[in-house]
Amino acid sequence: MAELLSTEFETAKISLWRRITDSFATVAAVGAVVIVLLPLAAIFGYLVYKGIGSINLAFLTQIPKPPGEEGGGMANAIAGSMLILALASVVGVPVGIGAGIYLAEYGRNRFGDVIRFTADVLNGVPSIIVGIVAYGLVVLSQGHFSAIAGGVALAIMMIPTITRTTEEMLLLVPTAVREAAYGLGVSRWRTTLSITLRTATSGVITGVMLAFARVAGETAPLLFTTLGNQYWNWKIGQPTAALPLQIFAYAISPYDEEHKQAWAGALILIVLIVASVAAVRYVTSRGMLKGAN
Amino acid sequence: MGVGVKVDRLNAWYGKTQALYDITMEAQANRATALIGPSGCGKSTFVRCLNRMHETVPGSRASGKVQIGNLDVYNGTAAVHIRRRIGMVFQKPNPFPTMSIYDNVAAGLKLNGFHNSKRLDEIVERSLKLAALWEEVKDTAKKKSGASLSGGQQQRLCIARALAVEPEVLLMDEPCSALDPISTGKIEELIYQLKEKFTIVIVTHNMQQASRVAEFTGFFLLGKLIEFDKTERIFTNPSDKRTEDYITGRFG
Numbered sequence: 001m002a003e004l005l006s007t008e009f010e011t012a013k014i015s016l017w018r019r020i021t022d023s024f025a026t027v028a029a030v031g032a033v034v035i036v037l038l039p040l041a042a043i044f045g046y047l048v049y050k051g052i053g054s055i056n057l058a059f060l061t062q063i064p065k066p067p068g069e070e071g072g073g074m075a076n077a078i079a080g081s082m083l084i085l086a087l088a089s090v091v092g093v094p095v096g097i098g099a100g101i102y103l104a105e106y107g108r109n110r111f112g113d114v115i116r117f118t119a120d121v122l123n124g125v126p127s128i129i130v131g132i133v134a135y136g137l138v139v140l141s142q143g144h145f146s147a148i149a150g151g152v153a154l155a156i157m158m159i160p161t162i163t164r165t166t167e168e169m170l171l172l173v174p175t176a177v178r179e180a181a182y183g184l185g186v187s188r189w190r191t192t193l194s195i196t197l198r199t200a201t202s203g204v205i206t207g208v209m210l211a212f213a214r215v216a217g218e219t220a221p222l223l224f225t226t227l228g229n230q231y232w233n234w235k236i237g238q239p240t241a242a243l244p245l246q247i248f249a250y251a252i253s254p255y256d257e258e259h260k261q262a263w264a265g266a267l268i269l270i271v272l273i274v275a276s277v278a279a280v281r282y283v284t285s286r287g288m289l290k291g292a293n
Numbered sequence: 294m295g296v297g298v299k300v301d302r303l304n305a306w307y308g309k310t311q312a313l314y315d316i317t318m319e320a321q322a323n324r325a326t327a328l329i330g331p332s333g334c335g336k337s338t339f340v341r342c343l344n345r346m347h348e349t350v351p352g353s354r355a356s357g358k359v360q361i362g363n364l365d366v367y368n369g370t371a372a373v374h375i376r377r378r379i380g381m382v383f384q385k386p387n388p389f390p391t392m393s394i395y396d397n398v399a400a401g402l403k404l405n406g407f408h409n410s411k412r413l414d415e416i417v418e419r420s421l422k423l424a425a426l427w428e429e430v431k432d433t434a435k436k437k438s439g440a441s442l443s444g445g446q447q448q449r450l451c452i453a454r455a456l457a458v459e460p461e462v463l464l465m466d467e468p469c470s471a472l473d474p475i476s477t478g479k480i481e482e483l484i485y486q487l488k489e490k491f492t493i494v495i496v497t498h499n500m501q502q503a504s505r506v507a508e509f510t511g512f513f514l515l516g517k518l519i520e521f522d523k524t525e526r527i528f529t530n531p532s533d534k535r536t537e538d539y540i541t542g543r544f545g
Binding site for chain 1: 344346349351373374375376377378380381383387388389390391392400401405451455
């Protein structure tokens with residue numbers, strides 16, 4: 001039988017129809033990849049083309065000049081964005097991962113279903129609504145706009161994404177790995193934190209970075225919360241400049257110089273997002289071992 | 294030193310399905326006891342009841358008396374405490390994939406709050422030597438992941454990991470079913486040596502394996518312990534017709 005098969009295999013020619021289908025499928029797959037990558041490459045290329053000319057030391061180190069004047073930069077907005085994103089991550093990442101752990105390890109019940117449903121709905125809420133919620137929660141109660149209000153708005157947007165991806169990644173960890181820890185007399189909470197979460201680390205980080213990258217470019221929720229600021233601000237309780245806000249303000253302004261700066265700001269924003277995702281990936285992969293999966 | 298395992302009228306359920314019926318037996322200290330029987334007969338459930346792993350399956354429960362030495366497993370002792378004294382090796386090798394070989398062996402101690410690195414070094418080396426893996430991994434133990442080893446090496450790593458916490462009893466649930474004959478041979482040899490220090494309860498589908506490694510053998514069928522006796526007697530002159538049918542290959 002085996003012999004018959006192998007001789008048949010050698011002598012039989014692969015039919016023309018099969019070869020056509022094969023090349024068609026290959027071309028279709030490559031085409032799909034190109035279609036996915038093309039918009040990204042186009043956006044990045046166009047941003048570089050439009051923005052690179054306005055990026056200089058002043059742009060990266062100075063605050064905006066009054067309208068109509070040449071020069072100045074977006075340093076305060078770059079710093080402000082970093083501040084707001086750091087605040088959002090400090091609030092959103094622990095809550096999101098914690099909720100994901102609950103859903104995966106303890107949430108196989110009705111309460112868990114309710115949380116899952118809530119997270120999915122929250123994920124679909126328009127960002128401007130989230131901004132209004134943060135306005136009501138933080139801005140109104142404090143009496144003024146602030147970086148922390150923006151951080152809360154962005155954190156609310158990060159949480160459902162992080163929660164659901166963390167849950168999925170933890171569920172991918174085989175039961176056998178958990179049982180190995182239980183078998184050693186390791187308690188359940190310790191197993192969850194030191195074994196299950198650790199095994200799922202790279203997936204959980206992917207979820208965190210997806211959420212981070214998504215909110216980093218958000219403009220609408222910041223309009224009602226951080227407001228924007230023409231000057232430096234490092235206080236989390238004060239109105240703060242942010243890159244998306246600055247880009248928005250300059251893009252709709254009548255001055256040509258400000259349009260150019262808006263392009264440069266958009267380029268910086270994308271570079272910052274890519275750089276922080278790459279940095280986190282690098283730092284977390286350094287601890288990985290040879291042969292680990 | 295190993296201690297004996299006494300089981301008295303143990304019953305176990307998954308939800309409403311009863312998986313074990315009134316199991317009574319005794320595994321002697323520093324001996325290997327083999328459990329044989331067709332798939333689904335309850336032998337894995339039985340060993341999982343001995344260290345209370347059974348109850349980690351949602352909806353499952355067990356009743357009866359299990360004594361490990363002077364420790365009453367189902368009465369007043371926390372499950373984590375029992376599992377520290379009863380090591381377990383599973384059917385499929387399950388090293389912690391993100392940990393190094395060293396950390397895999399040290400995991401049971403580290404995760405229970407033991408961090409003396411000099412002592413850990415000694416324990417890891419001793420455990421890997423006991424599991425006959427030391428020579429193969431001594432240079433790479435801290436650099437390579439446990440998942441990078443071959444299947445047979447991974448299983449010996451899992452044995453080393455179980456031994457590192459110094460249990461009194463070692464439960465092995467078909468430890469060789471995923472391994473080739475050479476790795477199986479190594480692990481059987483290992484069981485032979487480990488008996489000096491531990492009491493071993495081993496579930497196996499391989500009757501030759503049971504006769505090679507174990508002094509006592511129990512035959513399970515449909516959740517009941519049909520016969521329990523010296524291995525030699527089970528395989529040469531069983532007293533129950535069903536045992537004879539099974540070991541002569543008439544069913545199962």
